[in-house]
């Protein structure tokens with residue numbers, strides 16, 4: 001990490017609890033916040049978030065929001081932030097739905113090819129915005145397969161990529177269609193928006209995440225996907241070039257070790273784990289856990305302590 005006065009995680013040791021909030025804030029110019037487990041849980045805002053974001057903006061910090069959840073587009077996330085009373089523009093949001101479209105655009109996905117989608121509306125909207133043809137997605141949610149002797153499923157030979165994201169309407173039709181495209185269309189790419197084990201669909205429990213959908217296609221194709229969401233640094237590269245930021249000037253704040261904290265570390269950022277999401281203190285401090293952030297704290301509103309120091313000074 002960069003220039004924090006407080007000593008961070010020792011080699012092989014467990015990350016320290018953040019006590020010097022002011023030094024951390026002063027040492028970075030951009031905060032990247034993960035969304036689920038940091039800003040909200042399901043549709044419930046986590047305590048103290050509005051005040052914390054307001055304080056950081058008033059201190060001149062750039063705020064960027066990154067989520068592996070591909071069910072919404074950037075624009076739809078803008079509306080979600082608004083509905084929670086937070087003023088965040090679509091350009092400040094990097095969702096894995098956007099990352100999938102940005103990746104295909106960056107590799108000049110041919111205009112005569114199509115994408116087959118396992119996923120929800122966010123991926124469709126981002127592909128549409130990027131001018132990329134697609135089929136599948138929510139439209140295939142009701143399709144059923146009634147097997148009869150000798151039955152053969154036809155598929156579109158112009159599908160050049162299958163994008164797999166979180167999909168509450170996954171069914172056997174979609175699995176078979178995506179499998180045929182990857183196995184039978186020469187050069188067809190397999191792109192995953194994320195491989196997360198669980199998702200906070202509600203704040204009452206954790207639900208099977210995008211990793212379960214990606215795992216099904218890995219199982220049927222025996223291929224590994226190209227992952228555009230965290231911990232891959234694709235979104236980090238996108239946002240760093242869009243805002244012209246040096247990653248050494250960023251603090252990545254997240255609740256998951258294997259996505260958020262690794263994403264920050266892979267990008268060369270400072271990292272702060274919050275315990276308001278999926279990671280418990282026990283998991284963080286377990287000898288089996290090899291991913292240690294620079295610091296940990298309970299929730300992002302702990303950063304408000306820096307305001308008190310400034311006000312009292």
Ligand SMILES: O=C(CO)[C@H](O)[C@H](O)COP(=O)(O)O
Pocket residue numbers: 034035036037066067068069070165166194196197198199200208209210211
């Ligand atoms: O979509 C998911 C599951 O497939 C993600 O696990 C989840 O929603 C991640 O969100 P975030 O990156 O905001 O923590």
